Amino acid sequence: MAEYDPRVSPWKLSENDFPSTSGMIEQMKFLLGYAVLAPSSHNTQPWKFALRDGGVVDVFTDLNGWLRVADPDQRELNLSIGCAIENLLIAARHFGFDPKVKYLPDANDSDYIASIELKKSGFDGNIDNSRQFKAITERHTNHKNYERRSIEPGVLQFLENNCSEPGISLYLTINAEFRQKFDDLIVRSDAVTYSNPEYREELAYWIGKGAFGTPWLISQIGRLAMAYLNFGDMVMRGDEAALMSAPVIGIISTTTNSRLNQIRAGQVFERLYLCATSLGIGVRPMSQVCQVAEHKQELAGLLPAMGNTPLQPFLLGFAEPAKEHTPRKSVDEVMLSMIYL
């Protein structure tokens, strides 16, 4: 068998390999192959799964992937797990299941995020789900500057219709005044975060682990440089260039800033990533503003939905796709050893 290459192997899924004649555990394991392709902040992949023979996938946090400095309130952790849940649901529907999610099923276990029951229902003819399913293995975060090309209003309307839920709003804007104010927030947030040595050390740790897909030696050089040098100005200039080139700025926000809504917002965010991918549009999250409490508050004041809490800012636009994917742990690595009945 070919050796597992974390940048290549997990992305080479073929739907033809779905083990339709095997038992539920094998089928659910196959579906997890799609869940692990989800995005996560610093690519920490903060999820673990347990499988039950009756057709239930239990989803847990892996606290090793919690960014304690950048994300003290676990907003990004919850969003990231929401992204993985959304991939799992889309894949499950694609293979004819009708998934039912129970969120936070055990009040005494805060790491137990969801239990997802899978029952066979047959193909539901949902074409949008098929397009999103196809995009799971193509999706990636765009870190390039955008082409000078606007996104049609009809496309933005499509995204807004598909990517919002009760209590979770998607705001997409091309407004110049909003852009200017958002730019000011990005500049100030990059300055605050990168001047914090603990923030840089945390980022350096994940760079050193190769989370962003760089080869070992470059990861080690990057780790040392990030830990000991303040790249704030350089990062800020890069972020500003991306922001100024992006035709659209987006913010996902919530009426009630609960853990449940952060997980659901992650699902909405992943749906947005996948819909955008299927339309050839690149997505770049810009989390720094939400990492500085006062700046997050200022951003809330810019939203049209009064009183909403911003959860995830991002940019949208057309850009050349990345040549390589970022690495992922294998399904075996994210499975709890216990399979219980």
Ligand SMILES: Cc1cc2nc3c(=O)[nH]c(=O)nc-3n(C[C@H](O)[C@H](O)[C@H](O)COP(=O)(O)O)c2cc1C
């Ligand atoms: C909740 C969340 C926050 C993120 N924040 C940022 C960010 O602030 N800047 C950035 O460049 N990428 C951000 N990302 C993207 C991750 O870095 C990216 O998903 C990860 O490195 C895996 O790469 P991929 O999305 O190309 O598969 C974020 C992703 C998630 C899910």
